[in-house]
Structures are given as C-alpha cells and as structure tokens.
Amino acid sequence: MLIGIIGKPSTGKSTFFMAATSAVVKRSPVPFTTIKPNHAIGYVEVECPDKEFNVKCKPRTGYCVDSRRFVPTDLLDVAGLVPGAHEGKGLGNKFLDDLRQADALIHIVDASGSTNEMGEKVETGSYDPANDLRFLEDELDYWLKGILDNNWQKLLREGRTKKNEEIMHEQFTGLGISRDAIVKTLNELGLKEKPLEQWSEEEKMEFSRKMRKMGKPLIVVANMCDIPGAYENYEKLVKEFPDHLIIPCSSEAEIALKEAAKNGFIKYIPGDSDFEIVKELSEEQKKAMEFLKNYMKKAGGTGVQKALNTVVFELLHYIAVFPVAVPSKLSDIKGNILPDCLLVKDGSTALDFAGAVHSDMADKFIRAIDVRTKRTLGADYVLKHRDVIEVVFGR
Numbered sequence: 001m002l003i004g005i006i007g008k009p010s011t012g013k014s015t016f017f018m019a020a021t022s023a024v025v026k027r028s029p030v031p032f033t034t035i036k037p038n039h040a041i042g043y044v045e046v047e048c049p050d051k052e053f054n055v056k057c058k059p060r061t062g063y064c065v066d067s068r069r070f071v072p073t074d075l076l077d078v079a080g081l082v083p084g085a086h087e088g089k090g091l092g093n094k095f096l097d098d099l100r101q102a103d104a105l106i107h108i109v110d111a112s113g114s115t116n117e118m119g120e121k122v123e124t125g126s127y128d129p130a131n132d133l134r135f136l137e138d139e140l141d142y143w144l145k146g147i148l149d150n151n152w153q154k155l156l157r158e159g160r161t162k163k164n165e166e167i168m169h170e171q172f173t174g175l176g177i178s179r180d181a182i183v184k185t186l187n188e189l190g191l192k193e194k195p196l197e198q199w200s201e202e203e204k205m206e207f208s209r210k211m212r213k214m215g216k217p218l219i220v221v222a223n224m225c226d227i228p229g230a231y232e233n234y235e236k237l238v239k240e241f242p243d244h245l246i247i248p249c250s251s252e253a254e255i256a257l258k259e260a261a262k263n264g265f266i267k268y269i270p271g272d273s274d275f276e277i278v279k280e281l282s283e284e285q286k287k288a289m290e291f292l293k294n295y296m297k298k299a300g301g302t303g304v305q306k307a308l309n310t311v312v313f314e315l316l317h318y319i320a321v322f323p324v325a326v327p328s329k330l331s332d333i334k335g336n337i338l339p340d341c342l343l344v345k346d347g348s349t350a351l352d353f354a355g356a357v358h359s360d361m362a363d364k365f366i367r368a369i370d371v372r373t374k375r376t377l378g379a380d381y382v383l384k385h386r387d388v389i390e391v392v393f394g395r
Helices: 015-021 093-098 130-150 154-160 164-175 181-188 199-216 230-240 251-262 283-299 303-315 348-359 361-365
Strands: 002-006 038-047 063-065 070-079 104-110 218-223 246-250 318-323 342-345 365-370 374-379 388-393
Touching: 002 015, 002 303, 015 038, 015 070, 015 104, 015 181, 015 218, 015 251, 015 303, 038 303, 063 218, 104 130, 104 303, 130 154, 130 164, 130 199, 130 230, 154 164, 164 199, 181 199, 218 230, 218 303, 230 246, 251 283, 251 303, 303 318, 318 348, 342 348, 348 361, 348 365, 348 388, 361 365, 361 388
Parallel strands: 002 070, 002 104, 104 218, 218 246, 318 388
Antiparallel strands: 038 070, 063 070, 318 342, 365 374, 365 388
C-alpha cells in the first residue's frame, strides 16, 4: 500500500510528511522545494490485543504504546501541482508520473488562505482554499484523459477484438488502477458495451473523472488550521464539499508535540486529542503548550494521525489482522509475542491471509484457527478487524 501526499506548492505537504513519518526532509515557503519525491514510513493506529490477553507484545515493525499498535505504511511526498500541470506547467507530468503507484491520495490544502494557486505567499485569508480542491482534482482528471487521448487510436484498434474492460485495464494497470475500479466505472456510466468509436469527448472525460475517484481515492487535509481564520475556512470547505472527507490539521503542532514528548516535557501519543505536561516549562513554552491545548480541544487533535487512519481504514477499507504461530503463547516460533500485524483488504479470506504471511502457507493451507474462540476456520472464512489467527499448513 502506498499513500501519495499531494497539493499545490507551499501548503505544508513536506511538513505533513515529516509529522507523519518523523523523516527529515527539506522544507521551505519557496514553491517547488520538493522536486524528487520523498519516500518514508508512516503509521496507522490499531487497538492491540495484547491487553485483552494480558500479555506484552513485541512488534517486529512499528511500535506499541499502551496497547495502541502503530502499523507501518508507505508514504510518498511529491512535488507541488499548479493549474495547467497536465499541459506541462510547473513540474507538469513529473508530478503526475510520481503518483502512478499510489493507492490513495492525501490532498494537503492551505486552510489559512495565505498562498495563491501557484503557492506564492499572499495576505493571510485573501485566497479561497476551495479553489485548490477544484483545480487539483481537475488536473488529475485531465492527466488521465490525456493518457486516453494519446493512446486512443491504438485503443480503437484493440476494440475490434477485446472488451472495453480488458482494453482499459491494460491501459491503466500501470497506474495502479484495479480491474474492479475499471469495471465499476464502465458500468456506472453505461460504457461497458458501447464501442469506443462511439464515445464522445464528454464521455471520455467523465470516464477519466469517475475512474480517478474509484482508482485513486483521496481525502483532503485542511492544513495550518491553527492559524487564525483557518479553522473557519475548514468548516466552509466541509459545507461546500459534502462528498469529500476533509480533516482539520496542524502538521506543525504534531511535529512540536512529538519533539516535546521525545525530550520528556510532555506525555503524548500520536492521535491523542490532548497531552500531559510532565516537566517544568518556561513561560514561553507554557504559552505555546496552552495554545496547542486549546487548538486540539477544538479540532480533536492535530489531525495527522486521523488522516492516515482515515485513508487506510475508511477510504481503502483495510483491516488489521494478527498472525501467531504458537497460540498458547500468542507468539511466533521464536517466542516473540504478537510480533506482526498485517493490513489486508476488508473481505479477505483466511486463505488470502495465509498468502499474505507467506506464499508457502497459502500453497499448503490446511486450516486457520481463531485464537480467541479456538474455532477452526476454513479457507473461505472472511477475516474481521483485529482477528488473531493461527494458520495451519503442510510442511
């Protein structure tokens, strides 16, 4: 799973990326600071079953704090997008090509309205962030439409012998768009059986738009919501775009809180809506912490962790499943307790899960066992979120 972080220049994409991953990247208010994409690991939060079983887990990847398991996922921070990118403006198709393998997108918007459509500084509140939602999604749609147009004659020839879903899947599989998304798009638009030579330009555009929504789903992160006036802009965005998932966020606050927690000044776990001060602070530090407390109370947290969780569990519909080799100890064969937590698509079966753990397990699958209930599960058992599963397979 790969999540792309997108937006126009200078909205805080790299700051969000740092807040989510703790990776150190170059940040600047100057447009196009990011040229080559940054790639690092972020984490989604899952309730760990260790407390339920009265044990202490030992993750091989990620980490666990107070039975809150943080599971790794890949994040990609790409260069800023400006209007006309599909025509080559800004960094043009370089930006778009970097998104080919992204399963979902996080669109970072400057909710404070202090950068124009090119990412240049303007007076705070003078620019309407709603413009960014419109143009960025249009650019993605025109990018996909451009791929169709550039290959249209070839697709028409293939249409003599192949079905539309096969043609479009072959064309867009390199962009990480699934066959299921292609089929659903064709069906919803009534284009599944319509010969390609009869498609209008409007139908090609609508196909590109709907395929993007299904194949590259996105959420909007209203960043810089701690700046005066920005939270009100976030609330306006929610009303204006009711079909979008929009999350208020302060990436800078998340970075500050993680740094303060690292240095022992506060107790804070990513995703918390509050924090506890545990060390004496200076007056300046107290003011800063009080400001953050007030903001987080209003927004329900910094928004960074919520954004990642929303993408993985609500947008992409993944669930978390814990494999164990020794059920009596909830461990692997080396004695590590609940060492792994795998993210799999909702609807995955026990056999699918066996293959995700190791291909040999799927090839030699015998049965699975629900560790909680001790119930034997067949290959077609549909997994549930936070299942703890033993896979029994031939040696």
